[in-house]
Structures are given as structure tokens and as C-alpha cells.
Amino acid sequence: MYDTLYEDYSSNNCLSQKKPRITKKPIYGKVGFFAEAYSNGCVAYGDTYKLTDPAGEGKTDSFVSSLIIKFQSGGVKYRGKLNVDVGVEIGN
DSSP: OEEOOBOOEETTEEOSEEEEEEEEOOSSEEEEEEEEEOTTSOEEEEEEEEEOOGGGTTSEEEEEEEEEEEEEETTEEEEEEEEEEEEEEOOO
8 A cells, every 4th residue: 555645735724625635546556545634623634555457467457546625715616736757666
């Protein structure tokens, strides 16, 4: 199992709405999400990768995940998108 973790901040405050999704699926495995809460109220999101096809052993797999971010600052609403292109080297 492999994990990535990403968080985003605006002026040291947590962004209000986040929506993770997979935009390119891997060939040999399955991707999921996890969330990790911090004491300051922020939540970090990450991807999990689990090898499901033994034919991928010793190869490289990849996937792309996106995090849609919505927040408001000074009365103005913003929307952002973080794309994370992940390469996974699958060990023997």
C-alpha cells in the first residue's frame, strides 16, 4: 500500500470545501482516499494505492488525482483545482 498526502492553506486558514477525485485511473491497482484531521481543525486529504493485479509486480503504475477547492476571502468566492500526478514503483 502506498500513500500520498496533500493539504492547502489560504492565509494560514484551512480552506472550506474540498472534493477529491481520481481523473486518471491506474492500470495495476486501485486508488482510494483518506482524510487526516489536525488539532487546528484542518483536514488533509491523500490518496491510497493498493496493488490488485499481480502482473504489475516490478513495474511502474500511475494515476492522477484532483482536489477541487472552494473558499471565500474578503467576500470574494474562489475555486481552485490541484492536480497530483503520481507515479508508483511497484516493488518485488
